[in-house]
Amino acid sequence: xxxxxxxxxxxxxxxxxxxxxxxxxxxxxxxxxxxxxxxxxxxxxxxxxxxxxxxxxxxxxxxxxxxxxxxxxxxxxxxxxxxxxxxxxxxxxxxxxxxxxxxxxxxxxxxxx
Amino acid sequence: xxxxxxxxxxxxxxxxxxxxxxxxxxxxxxxxxxxxxxxxxxxxxxxxxxxxxxxxxxxxxxxxxxxxxxxxxxxxxxxxxxxxxxxxxxxxxxxxxxxxxxxxxxxxxx
Numbered sequence: 001x002x003x004x005x006x007x008x009x010x011x012x013x014x015x016x017x018x019x020x021x022x023x024x025x026x027x028x029x030x031x032x033x034x035x036x037x038x039x040x041x042x043x044x045x046x047x048x049x050x051x052x053x054x055x056x057x058x059x060x061x062x063x064x065x066x067x068x069x070x071x072x073x074x075x076x077x078x079x080x081x082x083x084x085x086x087x088x089x090x091x092x093x094x095x096x097x098x099x100x101x102x103x104x105x106x107x108x109x110x111x112x113x
Numbered sequence: 114x115x116x117x118x119x120x121x122x123x124x125x126x127x128x129x130x131x132x133x134x135x136x137x138x139x140x141x142x143x144x145x146x147x148x149x150x151x152x153x154x155x156x157x158x159x160x161x162x163x164x165x166x167x168x169x170x171x172x173x174x175x176x177x178x179x180x181x182x183x184x185x186x187x188x189x190x191x192x193x194x195x196x197x198x199x200x201x202x203x204x205x206x207x208x209x210x211x212x213x214x215x216x217x218x219x220x221x222x223x
Contacts, residue, residue: 041199041215042216043203048209098161098205099145099211102158106154107154
C-alpha cells in the first residue's frame with residue numbers, strides 16, 4: 001500500500017487556469033505538507049497543516065491554497081496559473097509537526113504553458 | 114536572511130570510498146537539522162539532529178551536528194552505486210519553517 005499518494009502524477013495546463021492536486025496519506029500522521037521543487041532541484045516548503053492549524057510560508061502567493069477535508073487528505077488548489085508555477089509539487093506527512101521522519105509522495109509534475 | 118549552504122555541489126567517487134558531505138546554516142531560532150536522500154523521485158528522510166556532538170547512525174550512513182560551528186556533516190562509508198543521489202540538508206526554524214540547501218549530487222562509479 002502506498003503511504004503517501006498524489007494525483008495526478010503529471011499535469012499540463014495553460015496560463016490562467018485553476019487546477020488542484022490531491023494528496024492522501026494512510027499512515028495516520030497528524031501533519032501534512034506541500035513542497036515545491038523547481039527545475040534546479042531546489043526544494044521549498046509551501047504549507048504545513050497540523051490539527052487544523054495551517055502554517056504558511058510567507059513567500060507563497062495567495063493563489064495557492066491548501067484544503068484539508070480530513071486528517072488523511074491535504075489538497076492543493078492553484079488559481080490563475082502562471083508560467084513560474086511550473087515545478088514538481090511534493091506532498092508529505094509526518095507523525096508530529098517537527099518534520100521528523102517525513103514520508104513524501106511521488107510528486108506531481110506541473111507544466112504551465 | 115535564513116540560509117542553508119551545502120558543499121560540495123557535486124562529487125564523483127568510486128565504490129568503496131568514504132565521503133563527507135557538508136552543510137552549514139544561518140537561520141533564526143534554530144530547532145533542528147535534517148538530511149534527506151533524493152534519487153529519481155521523492156526525497157526520503159535520513160536523519161534529524163537537534164543536539165550537538167551526538168552522532169546518528171544508520172548502516173553505512175552517519176551524521177553529526179556542531180551547533181558552535183553552525184554546521185553538520187553526513188558521512189557515507191564503503192559507498193555503493195545505490196548511494197548515488199542528491200543529498201539535501203534542511204534547517205528547521207522556530208517559526209516551524211524549513212529551509213533547504215541546494216543539495217550535493219553524489220555519483221558513485223563502479
